[in-house]
Amino acid sequence: xxxxxxxxxxxxxxxxxxxxxxxxxxxxxxxxxxxxxxxxxxxxxxxxxxxxxxxxxxxxxxxxxxxxxxxxxxxxxxxxxxxxxxxxxxxxxxxxxxxxxxxxxxxxxxxxxxxxxxxxxxxxxxxxxxxxxxxxxxxxxxxxxxxxxxxxxxxxxxxxxxxxxxxxxxxxxxxxx
Numbered sequence: 655x656x657x658x659x660x661x662x663x664x665x666x667x668x669x670x671x672x673x674x675x676x677x678x679x680x681x682x683x684x685x686x687x688x689x690x691x692x693x694x695x696x697x698x699x700x701x702x703x704x705x706x707x708x709x710x711x712x713x714x715x716x717x718x719x720x721x722x723x724x725x726x727x728x729x730x731x732x733x734x735x736x737x738x739x740x741x742x743x744x745x746x747x748x749x750x751x752x753x754x755x756x757x758x759x760x761x762x763x764x765x766x767x768x769x770x771x772x773x774x775x776x777x778x779x780x781x782x783x784x785x786x787x788x789x790x791x792x793x794x795x796x797x798x799x800x801x802x803x804x805x806x807x808x809x810x811x812x813x814x815x816x817x818x819x820x821x822x823x824x825x826x827x828x829x830x831x
Contacts, residue, residue: 655784655791658750662793662818665746666782678722678773678801683712686769689722690715706769714767719775719801719810720759745779745797747818757794757815764808767801773809776800780813793818 655663683706690698698715705712715721744754767773781796795816801809 656820658752658820659784659791659793659818661750662746662752662795663782663784666779666793666795669746669779670782671778671780673776673778676775676777678719678775680772681714681718681767681769683769686712686714686718689718712769714769716763716766717761719767719773720761720812745795745816746782751821752818753821754816754818757817759812759814761813762811764810765803767803767809772804774802774804776802790820 683702686702687699690696690702693715695715702712747754777797777799779795780798781794783794785792785794795818797814797816799812799814801811803809
């Protein structure tokens, strides 16, 4: 395996089970509706705005928490990694000549998020394995994120697989000179 992939594997194995916590802030109907608009779900928007106007609880769209890439202002383009991801979405790869793709995701919906609720995301690397495929060696990272309400109740648990590969050398990328 390449030195870069060896380093990713070593970093990841040290972090397994180390949970990081992030305050996602207070969820708002406006954020829910922006998410629904991106999905062209105008029925949700009408229903949510009517519930809000009537003083009724407004539940988040089912995959709102999983579909939100970051709870902070997004990084400027020059702060993104060469593969287009922010450092937060790139565990164990900082400063290494690697690229990554997401290999899959499973989501367990446990309790609906409600507008006005402060949500916390807790994220940890849960596994790190060396693999070999037709295109060569790679590292599989398992990452789990738990979204919780202030009372500690889990709203959603998301498990992801991230495939980390060596960066494609420029001369092999197929780009014209």
